Amino acid sequence: VGFQSRSPVEQYLHDLLAQIATNTEGTVADYIPELAKANPEHLAVVVVTVDGKVYSAGDADVPFTIQSVSKPFMFGYALQEYGLETVLKKVGVEPTGDPFNSIVLDDVNNRPFNPMVNAGAIAMSELLRGENHAEREATQMDFFSRFAGRKLTMDQTVYQSESDTGHRNRAIAYMMLNSGMINGPTEEVLDLYFRQCSILVTARDLAVMAATLAAHGRNVITGEQVISPGNVRDVLSVMATCGMYDYAGQWMFDVGLPAKSGVSGGIIAVLPGQLGIAVYSPRLDSVGNSVRGIEVCKRFTRDFSLHAYVDR
Numbered sequence: 001v002g003f004q005s006r007s008p009v010e011q012y013l014h015d016l017l018a019q020i021a022t023n024t025e026g027t028v029a030d031y032i033p034e035l036a037k038a039n040p041e042h043l044a045v046v047v048v049t050v051d052g053k054v055y056s057a058g059d060a061d062v063p064f065t066i067q068s069v070s071k072p073f074m075f076g077y078a079l080q081e082y083g084l085e086t087v088l089k090k091v092g093v094e095p096t097g098d099p100f101n102s103i104v105l106d107d108v109n110n111r112p113f114n115p116m117v118n119a120g121a122i123a124m125s126e127l128l129r130g131e132n133h134a135e136r137e138a139t140q141m142d143f144f145s146r147f148a149g150r151k152l153t154m155d156q157t158v159y160q161s162e163s164d165t166g167h168r169n170r171a172i173a174y175m176m177l178n179s180g181m182i183n184g185p186t187e188e189v190l191d192l193y194f195r196q197c198s199i200l201v202t203a204r205d206l207a208v209m210a211a212t213l214a215a216h217g218r219n220v221i222t223g224e225q226v227i228s229p230g231n232v233r234d235v236l237s238v239m240a241t242c243g244m245y246d247y248a249g250q251w252m253f254d255v256g257l258p259a260k261s262g263v264s265g266g267i268i269a270v271l272p273g274q275l276g277i278a279v280y281s282p283r284l285d286s287v288g289n290s291v292r293g294i295e296v297c298k299r300f301t302r303d304f305s306l307h308a309y310v311d312r
């Protein structure tokens with residue numbers, strides 16, 4: 001392979017990662033043993049524009065499980081299939097200020113507070129269409145693949161580990177069964193949620209998925225309209241208020257873009273009409289967000305004036 005020059009944007013991203021790589025704060029998630037095996041040094045940033053240009057630096061093709069970054073997409077699926085009115089009977093749009101795995105429902109409406117916390121995501125899992133469990137699994141994988149623009153697969157070991165140790169998620173699901181928010185069969189609904197968290201993606205995939213949200217639901221690689229522009233608006237609104245756990249307010253203040261993070265160290269951010277960003281770095285801060293991922297997003301959005309409320 002001969003000399004390949006980087007584009008100015010890729011050179012910028014490369015330099016940005018070099019500066020941030022020295023930050024070794026945070027710890028890799030270990031709530032399931034499999035996640036603790038992630039290489040803490042992995043670091044990637046990928047930017048994809050709505051016209052499908054891809055700019056990447058670092059470990060952009062290292063696979064990891066999508067975890068909670070899946071949640072806005074699953075909310076999008078529910079909206080697309082059932083419409084807002086039906087979906088809002090199952091989940092609200094208010095931030096909780098509590099951790100993602102909190103065991104609380106909104107006692108006025110008996111709903112999970114929003115689709116970005118586990119309770120809300122599990123309620124969405126029940127909405128997957130299919131005659132039987134295998135069909136619902138296939139529906140799920142097909143939907144995420146259409147967002148990524150390529151056929152995705154699941155990490156069998158992480159899935160097994162999620163399923164073996166997900167007792168808190170079981171508690172959440174059974175509480176919702178008790179209150180009639182889900183109807184069951186509860187173990188099958190949970191199984192779909194565990195599978196969803198265990199889908200393997202790369203930073204490149206996540207950036208394509210984020211860019212597809214930026215492109216109002218039209219996949220920037222395949223051209224397929226995956227969900228409608230109106231549903232994208234609703235997904236992005238909930239990401240803006242609830243996407244970064246109990247850091248959502250500070251994130252909006254600093255970065256100013258709708259975003260979602262997950263415990264394996266991925267973060268996506270979306271600048272509507274323009275681009276999607278994905279970062280990957282497994283060390284997490286105390287609320288569960290990627291330390292270096294946040295740093296990359298802060299600097300990138302500041303350097304290019306991408307904050308939603310900046311005068312451009």
Ligand code: GLN
Nearest residue numbers: 067068100118197262263
């Ligand atoms: N599988 C994880 C859980 O449900 C996902 C959580 C996350 O990424 N925040 O606990």
